[in-house]
Amino acid sequence: xxxxxxxxxxxxxxxxxxxxxxxxxxxxxxxxxxxxxxxxxxxxxxxxxxxxxxxxxxxxxxxxxxxxxxxxxxxxxxxxxxxxxxxxxxxxxxxxxxxxxxxxxxxxxxxxxxxxxxxxxxxxxxxxxxxxxxxxxxxxxxxxxxxxxxxxxxxxxxxxxxxxxxxxxxxxxxxxxxxxxxxxxxxxxxxxxxxxxxxxxxxxxxxxxxxxxxxxxxxxxxxxxxxxxxxxxxxxxxxxxxxxxxxxxxxxxxxxxxxxxxxxxxxxxxxxxxxxxxxxxxxxxxxxxxxxxxxxxxxxxxxxxxxxxxxxxxxxxxxxxxxxxxxxxxxxxxxxxxxxxxxxxxxxxxxxxxxxxxxxxxxxxxxxxxxxxxxxxxxxxxxxxxxxxxxxxxxxxxxxxxxxxxxxxxxxxxxxxxxxxxxxxxxxxxxxxxxxxxxxxxxxxxxxxxxxxxxxxxxxxxxxxxxxxxxxxxxxxxxxxx
Amino acid sequence: xxxxxxxxxxxxxxxxxxxxxxxxxxxxxxxxxxxxxxxxxxxxxxxxxxxxxxxxxxxxxxxxxxxxxxxxxxxxxxxxxxxxxxxxxxxxxxxxxxxxxxxxxxxxxxxxxxxxxxxxxxxxxxxxxxxxxxxxxxxxxxxxxxxxxxxxxxxxxxxxxxxxxxxxxxxxxxxxxxxxxxxxxxxxxxxxxxxxxxxxxxxxxxxxxxxxxxxxxxxxxxxxxxxxxxxxxxxxxxxxxxxxxxxxxxxxxxxxxxxxxxxxxxxxxxxxxxxxxxxxxxxxxxxxxxxxxxxxx
Numbered sequence: 001x002x003x004x005x006x007x008x009x010x011x012x013x014x015x016x017x018x019x020x021x022x023x024x025x026x027x028x029x030x031x032x033x034x035x036x037x038x039x040x041x042x043x044x045x046x047x048x049x050x051x052x053x054x055x056x057x058x059x060x061x062x063x064x065x066x067x068x069x070x071x072x073x074x075x076x077x078x079x080x081x082x083x084x085x086x087x088x089x090x091x092x093x094x095x096x097x098x099x100x101x102x103x104x105x106x107x108x109x110x111x112x113x114x115x116x117x118x119x120x121x122x123x124x125x126x127x128x129x130x131x132x133x134x135x136x137x138x139x140x141x142x143x144x145x146x147x148x149x150x151x152x153x154x155x156x157x158x159x160x161x162x163x164x165x166x167x168x169x170x171x172x173x174x175x176x177x178x179x180x181x182x183x184x185x186x187x188x189x190x191x192x193x194x195x196x197x198x199x200x201x202x203x204x205x206x207x208x209x210x211x212x213x214x215x216x217x218x219x220x221x222x223x224x225x226x227x228x229x230x231x232x233x234x235x236x237x238x239x240x241x242x243x244x245x246x247x248x249x250x251x252x253x254x255x256x257x258x259x260x261x262x263x264x265x266x267x268x269x270x271x272x273x274x275x276x277x278x279x280x281x282x283x284x285x286x287x288x289x290x291x292x293x294x295x296x297x298x299x300x301x302x303x304x305x306x307x308x309x310x311x312x313x314x315x316x317x318x319x320x321x322x323x324x325x326x327x328x329x330x331x332x333x334x335x336x337x338x339x340x341x342x343x344x345x346x347x348x349x350x351x352x353x354x355x356x357x358x359x360x361x362x363x364x365x366x367x368x369x370x371x372x373x374x375x376x377x378x379x380x381x382x383x384x385x386x387x388x389x390x391x392x393x394x395x396x397x398x399x400x401x402x403x404x405x406x407x408x409x410x411x412x413x414x415x416x417x418x419x420x421x422x423x424x425x426x427x428x429x430x431x432x433x434x435x436x437x438x439x440x441x442x443x444x445x446x447x448x449x450x451x452x453x454x455x456x457x458x459x460x461x462x463x464x465x466x467x468x469x470x471x472x473x474x475x476x477x478x479x480x481x482x
Numbered sequence: 483x484x485x486x487x488x489x490x491x492x493x494x495x496x497x498x499x500x501x502x503x504x505x506x507x508x509x510x511x512x513x514x515x516x517x518x519x520x521x522x523x524x525x526x527x528x529x530x531x532x533x534x535x536x537x538x539x540x541x542x543x544x545x546x547x548x549x550x551x552x553x554x555x556x557x558x559x560x561x562x563x564x565x566x567x568x569x570x571x572x573x574x575x576x577x578x579x580x581x582x583x584x585x586x587x588x589x590x591x592x593x594x595x596x597x598x599x600x601x602x603x604x605x606x607x608x609x610x611x612x613x614x615x616x617x618x619x620x621x622x623x624x625x626x627x628x629x630x631x632x633x634x635x636x637x638x639x640x641x642x643x644x645x646x647x648x649x650x651x652x653x654x655x656x657x658x659x660x661x662x663x664x665x666x667x668x669x670x671x672x673x674x675x676x677x678x679x680x681x682x683x684x685x686x687x688x689x690x691x692x693x694x695x696x697x698x699x700x701x702x703x704x705x706x707x708x709x710x711x712x713x714x715x716x717x718x719x720x721x722x723x724x725x726x727x728x729x730x731x732x733x734x735x736x737x738x739x740x741x742x743x744x745x746x747x748x749x750x751x752x753x754x755x756x757x758x759x760x761x762x763x764x765x766x767x768x769x770x771x772x773x774x775x776x777x778x779x
Contacts, residue, residue, distance in 0.1 A: 003683075185701050186527075187519055187566040195703075224568040226701055230505050254705040256715050263715070263734045265741040269705035275698055280525065286752060288700070289550060290525040291745035367737040414702050416720065 007085035008058055022124040023052040030347040034317050037199040037283060041105070041343055042131075043052055046086070049134040051080035052127045055119060058192030061165060064128060068102075069464025070168070072096045073418040074113055074128055081131060090139035091146060095205070098171025098214065099164065099463065101140060101206050104133025106197060107460040108338045140209050146247075150177030155477045158183060158416065160227040160240040162230055163191020165248035165450030167211075168466030169473070170219045176474045181220040181242075183227050188279060191250055193459070196271070198311050200318070201370045219229040228416035229246045233424075233446060244445045244473045247432060251451035252414025256407060257303075261361030266293060270304070270312045270408035277315050296320035301400060303327045303334035303358055304408030307406055307458075310345050317348055321353075324350050325400065329357040329377050329390040355379070355390065359397065361405060371399045373389050399450060431455055439469040444482050447473055483563040487540060493615075493621040496546045496590055497556045498532065504539030506531070512597035513575030513692065513724055516543065517567040517700040520554050521764045527551050528697045528719070530594035530669075531570060533616075541569075544593035544622070544646065550749040557761055561571045569684035571700045572723045576690070577601045581664035582608045585631065586649050586678060588670020589615055590621045594692065595669040601669075602629040608632050610661075612652045614674070618643030650677045663687050668727065672736055689727035693718045695735060696742070710734045 026042040027033070034041050044052065056078045064074040074090050080089035093100045109115070109129035110148065117125035155178045159166045162184040174180045186193050188206045215221065225231060227249075236242045254269035256262050273292075276282040280290035298320040302313040305328035317324045326345070328335060331354045335342065346352075353374075360373040376396035379388035413430035425433040425442035432448040434441050439449045449465030451457055476482060488500035506516060515530045534541045547556040558564070575598040585599040592613045603609045609630070614637040615621045621636055621643055628634050634642030635652045645652065649670075651732050657663065666689040668678040674690040682689040697707040702720035709718050710731035716722065753760070763769050 185568065186699060187568070194700075224566050225505065226568060226571065229571055229701075230509060230569065250703075253702045253720075254718070256705070256708070258715075263710055263731075263738065265737060272698065272704035272706040275704050280698065285745065286749055288523045288525075289749060291742040291749070293741070294744075414720075416701060461763070 004161060005160070009079055010054060010058065012054055012057070017055050017057060018119070018122060020051065020055045022055070023048045023130070025127070025130055030344075030349070032413060033200065034314075034348045035176035037060070037315075037318055039203050040200050043137055044130055044134040046134075046138075049086075049131055050084070053078045053131060056082070056126050057118055059118050063118060064113040064126070066116060066328040068096075068112050069460050070097045070467050072113070072132070077135060078126070078128070078131060081135065085137045086135055087142065087144055090135040093135055094139070094146060096467075097132075097463070098131055098168055099210050101201060101210055102164070102193060103460055103463065104129055104136050105202050105206070108458055109367040110339050112460065123242055140213075145213065148175045148177065148217055152174060152179070153477065155179065155243045156181070157477075158236045158240070158245045159248060159474055160233075160245065161185075161191055161248040161250060161450075161452075162189040162221065163193060163248060163250050163450065163462065165462035165469070166191065166246065167214060167244050167251075167464040168463040169248065169449070169470040170466075171214055172467055172470030173473060174214070174219050176470075178474070178477060179220075180218070181222060183224045183231075184221065185226040185249075187223050188278065189221055189223060193273045196308065196311070198274065198278055198315050199250055200314065201311065206418065208328055226416065231235040233417065233421045233443075237445060243477055244447065246439075246466075246469050246473060247417055247441070247446065247448040247452060248450045248462070248469075249414060249417060249452045250462075251411040251456045253412050255410050255412055257358065257409060259358060261362055261363060261369075262407075263360050264369045265364040265367050266345065266404045267361055268404070268406045270302070270308045270406050271411070272313055273406045274308070277319075281318060283315075291321070291401050295404065297322050298403035299323040299325075300404045300406070301325040301327050301402045302406045302408055304410075305330065305337060306410075306456075307337045307341055307409060309408035310337050310341045310350075311404075312408050313350055314341075314345055314348060316404065316406070317350065321404075326350055326352045326403070327356050327358060327372075327374065327400075328352070328354050330387065331355055331379065334387050353400075354452065355405075357390065357392065358405070362399070368404055369405060371401045372405055373397060373399050406420055411451070413452065413455070417452070429455065437468060438472040440472065441480070483565060484567040485721070486558055486560050488560050488575070489558070492544060492593070493620045495537065495556070496544060496620070496622055497540055498544045498593070499555075499558070500542050501564065501567060502539060503541045503567050503569075506567065507534040507536050507539050507541050510541060511574035512536040512577065512601040514570035514572050515700075515723060516541065516567050516569035517571060517697065518564050520551060520558070521565050522699040522769050523696075524554070524565070525551055526566075526698050526700075528694065528700060528723075529573070530692065530723075531597070532593045533597055543560050549738050549746050550753040551756065553750070553753055554760065557757065558622070562765065568700065571719060572713070573721070575601065575667070575724055577605050579606050582610065582662055583665045583667065584653060584663055585609060586653065586666065586674075587611065587613045587621065587623070587627070588649060588668075588671065588674040589672075590622070591668075591670030591692075592627065595667060596623055596626050596630060596692040598667060598669075599627065603630055603632070611639060612649045614649035614670070646675070649674060650681055653678065654681060657681075657687075665690065666727075667691075670731055671756045672739070672745070675727065676732040679730065683728050684755055690724050691727040691730060692723045693725060693730065693735065694723070694739075696739060746772050748765045
């Protein structure tokens with residue numbers, strides 16, 4: 001049960017609060033930022049944060065909280081910002097969200113808290129994401145730590161994957177007194193946060209700080225372990241003594257289009273392109289060893305309309321691309337990318353070609369990409385996703401000269417865990433079948449959540465699954481009931 | 483950190499490492515590989531596991547110095563460490579009773595083919611091995627192959643040891659002599675594997691090759707290692723590394739493996755002038771991850 005709301009600290013009458021404009025996030029200018037990988041958004045000062053927080057109407061019916069996947073108590077943390085208690089505000093966020101500095105940067109707030117904000121109906125919603133980021137950064141700057149106080153339960157939980165779902169579950173479980181160890185396949189922790197999301201949107205030091213916090217809370221981490229290959233789930237449970245396992249390995253495998261020319265040099269999957277840049281620092285070649293095609297002066301296209309597509313094309317621009325296109329088969333309205341990223345991309349000079357799809361990649365005599373054949377699309381009848389299906393317009397084929405293409409058209413299930421864990425049921429697409437609320441799989445003691453269950457979604461939805469798993473695992477470990 | 487317990491110079495430019503990696507040793511099966519990263523600024527490269535010792539908790543790899551990373555790696559000695567080693571990755575070799583199997587190793591591929599040859603022998607196959615190198619100094623693992631196989635033929639390009647010729651010459655000879663061959667496994671440079679595939683295709687002998695495309699994560703996440711097999715995209719890291727040689731498009735593999743040639747040259751030049759100090763900085767632990775990214779190049 002939620003405690004009753006505390007008295008407002010806001011001195012302003014409601015009508016005066018509504019007169020305050022939404023505060024702008026200070027950011028690097030488009031001209032500057034497109035030549036570097038530093039963070040675009042610079043963060044609120046205490047003054048800006050307080051000014052923004054003053055806009056909150058402190059609605060009795062907290063619509064901002066109804067569809068937060070992790071259930072952050074928005075009204076209370078905003079109230080504490082108004083009261084000037086930033087540490088208290090951070091503590092409130094942290095009760096429900098162990099990665100606040102990350103979600104404050106990458107969560108699509110317009111689909112969750114801000115989308116339901118009453119202020120939005122009258123103008124612009126409260127900048128809840130910006131405020132969350134502010135208190136998270138404040139907490140880190142002040143070195144504040146809330147360490148678990150629960151008595152050890154003697155139970156051990158293995159978490160497979162150190163992405164948002166895994167970390168979220170780890171943070172919740174460690175606070176319940178369980179021993180938690182997170183296994184990561186790559187050499188660096190963070191999963192998609194570290195290999196997928198670029199520095200200019202989510203700096204690596206932020207991820208490391210949030211991981212350090214979890215480490216201080218007692219979470220153990222082991223890198224270079226591909227569960228299913230290095231050790232199986234059965235070995236973790238039978239030989240290493242884990243009482244429960246949470247599988248949070250992410251969606252994994254990049255999809256290709258199955259059109260001619262996908263093997264020519266210069267065609268990357270977004271996962272590979274972004275992994276080279278983010279995880280392997282290829283943008284710092286040759287100071288780092290992992291190479292990347294030299295983008296300087298080249299024309300580049302990304303295929304897709306999600307956040308990954310925008311992360312990729314904006315990275316290409318920063319690598320020195322001359323022209324940078326986003327090619328998307330539906331129209332702007334259907335783009336799944338966050339509104340802020342689309343806005344930022346447009347400001348940076350990214351050119352959008354909506355209702356367009358590639359049909360062939362063309363190579364020069366040496367096997368290097370030099371053009372992409374495309375076709376224009378129109379929207380037909382709604383498909384299974386409810387969105388209108390894009391249909392090619394015959395005779396509209398044309399070529400775009402490009403030297404690099406990045407495919408950001410989605411992912412499919414990575415099969416390693418499923419194929420090495422007997423009795424683990426999957427759906428017909430190969431994702432792990434798990435209960436929607438309890439995150440239980442067909443195997444006793446094995447839970448799953450995040451993209452490996454749902455297919456590609458967002459950081460915050462994965463964290464929501466991690467929280468549900470954390471609660472469900474705790475219930476299982478304390479009652480023994482399955 | 484993964485400690486190097488022992489090294490052995492197998493031939494000029496080819497060195498064997500015994501590495502402390504108990505988790506990998508326990509799970510390793512013939513045909514699988516590891517991905518390693520030598521130091522913080524290093525790249526990830528795949529290398530086939532040459533053997534493992536569960537009791538000691540070690541794995542061995544044989545490394546030929548070709549580019550910067552392998553040059554750096556072969557400069558390491560027992561007592562040094564490798565920052566990251568992950569595995570065992572990829573599907574293990576298919577081991578069954580086929581009948582007569584010819585295992586072909588080219589260069590460092592001989593070390594990589596040995597565990598599969600031994601497993602095939604243990605599965606009651608008659609195993610003939612053909613190992614090849616440019617010159618006698620580069621012939622490696624002959625004794626190990628003799629211990630693992632029923633027959634061993636050694637070929638050198640210049641005839642300085644064994645018989646003069648390519649490994650395919652010997653295979654052709656065996657076929658022409660009427661040796662009944664049920665399966666061929668070829669591990670080595672791409673031109674060699676392609677030549678073997680071309681030869682056995684004409685006579686319809688099932689042939690397996692172990693592919694070595696550029697790879698990053700090794701878990702099917704990035705798709706960089708995609709190869710064209712039977713005109714379909716396959717990921718060598720999870721669908722392979724072994725494939726039916728007659729279905730592999732080797733030209734695409736050659737082309738894709740050449741895509742960073744300029745960058746590799748640049749790195750190699752840099753390594754030639756700065757390699758010693760780099761090694762020193764790795765050993766003293768001076769190279770650390772940088773928190774602040776640099777400007778774009």
